[in-house]
Amino acid sequence: MTLPLTQVLRIGSHAIKNQIKGGKYPLVLMLEPLLRCNLACKGCGKIDYPDAILNRRLSYDECMGAIDESGAPAVSIAGGEPLLHKDMPQIVKGYIARKKFVILCTNALLLKKKIDDYQPSDYFTWSIHLDGDQQMHDKSVCQDGVYDTAMEAIDLALAKGFRVQINCTVFNDADPERLAGFLDIMAARGVETTISPGYAYERAPDQEHFLNRERTKTLFRDLFKLGRGGKAWKFTNSPLFLDFLAGNRSYECTPWSMPLRTVFGWQKPCYLVGEGYVQSFRELMEDTDWDDYGVGKYEKCANCMVHCGFEGTAAADSMRRPIEFLKVALGGVKTDGPMAPDIDLSKQRKADDVHTAQVEQVMERIKVEDPEGFRRASRVAA
Numbered sequence: 001m002t003l004p005l006t007q008v009l010r011i012g013s014h015a016i017k018n019q020i021k022g023g024k025y026p027l028v029l030m031l032e033p034l035l036r037c038n039l040a041c042k043g044c045g046k047i048d049y050p051d052a053i054l055n056r057r058l059s060y061d062e063c064m065g066a067i068d069e070s071g072a073p074a075v076s077i078a079g080g081e082p083l084l085h086k087d088m089p090q091i092v093k094g095y096i097a098r099k100k101f102v103i104l105c106t107n108a109l110l111l112k113k114k115i116d117d118y119q120p121s122d123y124f125t126w127s128i129h130l131d132g133d134q135q136m137h138d139k140s141v142c143q144d145g146v147y148d149t150a151m152e153a154i155d156l157a158l159a160k161g162f163r164v165q166i167n168c169t170v171f172n173d174a175d176p177e178r179l180a181g182f183l184d185i186m187a188a189r190g191v192e193t194t195i196s197p198g199y200a201y202e203r204a205p206d207q208e209h210f211l212n213r214e215r216t217k218t219l220f221r222d223l224f225k226l227g228r229g230g231k232a233w234k235f236t237n238s239p240l241f242l243d244f245l246a247g248n249r250s251y252e253c254t255p256w257s258m259p260l261r262t263v264f265g266w267q268k269p270c271y272l273v274g275e276g277y278v279q280s281f282r283e284l285m286e287d288t289d290w291d292d293y294g295v296g297k298y299e300k301c302a303n304c305m306v307h308c309g310f311e312g313t314a315a316a317d318s319m320r321r322p323i324e325f326l327k328v329a330l331g332g333v334k335t336d337g338p339m340a341p342d343i344d345l346s347k348q349r350k351a352d353d354v355h356t357a358q359v360e361q362v363m364e365r366i367k368v369e370d371p372e373g374f375r376r377a378s379r380v381a382a
Contacts, residue, residue, distance in 0.1 A: 006122060007074070007101050014073045015315055024256040024285055027312055028103075029072040030271045032262040033058040033091065035080040039107055041141045043171065043198050049359065052366050054080075056263040063091045066261040067100055069281035074101035076127070076258075083110040089117040096123045103127045105167060107146065108153035115153075120161040127194065128154055130166045132174065133182045140171070154191060165192040165236055172211045176222040183233040192234045196307040197245070199272045212303045213342060217247030221335045229332020237307060239328040241314035245305060247339035249317075253294050253304065257312025259284060264362055269293045271308045273300050275354055296343040299351040 011027060018025035036054045037044070058066075067075055075095055082088050083106050095102045104118075105127040118124065131140040134147040157164045166186060170179065186193055197211045197220075211219065220242070224230040230242050244251050255270035265277035266284040273293065278284050295301050318325040 010101070011073050016319065019316070019319060024290075026070045026072040026259050027074070027257045027315060028308075029067055029070050029075040030258050030260040030308065031058075031063060031066060031075055031077045032079050032260065033063055033077065033082065033085050033088075035263060036084055037079060037081045037107075038084065038109055039081070039141050039143060039146070043140065043169065050363065053263070053359070053362060056366070057085055057087075058261070058263055060087050060090055060094060062261075064094050064098075066281070067095060067098065070259060070261075072100075072259075074103065076103040076105060078105040081107055081110070083114050088114075092118060092124065096121055099123065101125070103165075105129065107141065108150040109146065111153040112149075112156060115156060115160065115162075118162075120163070125163045125165055126153075126157050127165050127167045128157075129169075130182075130186075131169050131171070132179055133185070136174070136178065136182070140169070154189065158190070165194055168193055168195045169198045170195065170211065170219065171198050172215050172219075174219060176219060176226060179223055180226040183227065187233050190234075192236050194236045194307065195242075195245075196237075197305050199304055199306045211305075213305060216245060216303075216305050217339055220245040220333075221247060224333045225335040229335060231332045238311055238314040238318060238325075239333070240317050240325055241307060241311050243328045243333050244310060244314060246333045246335060248334050250340040250342060251310050251313040251317070252296075252343070253301070253309035254312030254316065255290065255293060255309055256285060256288075257315070258308040264358070272304065272306060273298075274358065275352070276358070292349070295348075296345055297348055299348050302345055302348060 015025075015027060034054075034057050035049055077088075077091070079085075082104060085091070088104075092102050092104060101123050103125045106129065108128045111126070111128075128150050129141075130147065130150055131137045137147040137150070138144050154164055154166075168182075183193060197216045224242070224246055227233050230239075235242060240249065243249050253270075258271055259281065260267040260271040261281075262277075265279050266281055267274050268276045268278060268284060268288045269290060270293070275293075278287060292298060293301060295304060
């Protein structure tokens with residue numbers, strides 16, 4: 001784990017204080033200030049909305065309100081493509097002024113043009129989406145040349161003194177040796193990696209290449225075996241989360257550790273599963289029936305091993321069992337031997353199809369709140 005010491009101490013202190021108090025608390029605010037994107041990745045389930053929704057933006061005040069409400073010490077800004085938001089430089093500055101750690105996620109297509117709108121800071125990190133080497137990534141994003149653009153952006157950001165990490169999503173057709181070679185390239189550049197298996201968004205165009213739990217564990221064991229238990233590379237992930245990916249731990253998710261504020265409101269129950277929206281963080285925490293969700297409880301969660309659900313669990317486990325944390329951090333991930341028993345899926349409830357009804361509700365709201373914008377978007381769509 002290669003996060004800066006100040007960030008580890010600040011987030012760790014936040015976690016310890018709230019752990020003592022008891023109850024649920026966020027570690028990172030996930031923010032989607034827009035859903036519009038300049039790519040159409042095959043594994044994305046967030047860009048198939050009507051134009052009236054894709055044209056929506058969270059305002060500066062709404063973005064500041066989200067961090068103030070949640071009290072999270074860090075914010076990960078995604079989308080859509082955040083650099084399409086005209087107020088993004090102001091939003092980043094607002095968070096830094098509040099001494100919040102900002103991770104700005106981007107596909108990097110606009111980074112060369114926009115980079116001078118931002119300044120290096122101990123509180124700021126560029127997170128560039130790269131799902132492997134040139135062939136792997138360009139296939140994932142369905143557009144040639146994106147990998148080369150992203151690599152140029154990484155070098156530019158590093159040259160200007162920014163902290164840079166990559167966000168690497170792994171699918172079931174990933175080859176461990178090729179992925180290991182890619183991680184070698186990133187490590188040689190001094191770039192950290194946040195790695196995670198992909199989540200099977202129900203509206204993603206490609207449903208064939210998401211990992212199931214068994215394949216996830218096998219793939220990550222094979223990968224870490226090539227990199228000395230993962231020690232050869234610089235991960236932002238917790239060592240215990242990486243150990244979980246390799247099948248050495250059986251974790252339940254902690255969905256409230258990374259709550260999502262999007263253009264619709266606060267998404268219930270988590271960043272990945274949209275089962276409704278509320279207008280305040282308090283409503284999200286108090287009115288969500290958390291026991292209805294998670295692996296073994298709900299069909300949509302069955303194959304999820306994604307960092308935004310399980311990093312919070314790993315963090316809590318690290319505080320309860322610091323010796324376990326140190327053992328994996330120093331010795332690396334175990335890549336052989338029996339795997340931990342997995343969670344029983346036999347009693348999970350069936351998935352509910354709620355997307356269409358949610359879109360209709362939002363469209364009706366937009367008609368009332370912004371009739372001219374609704375008519376404009378309708379004309380473009382036609």
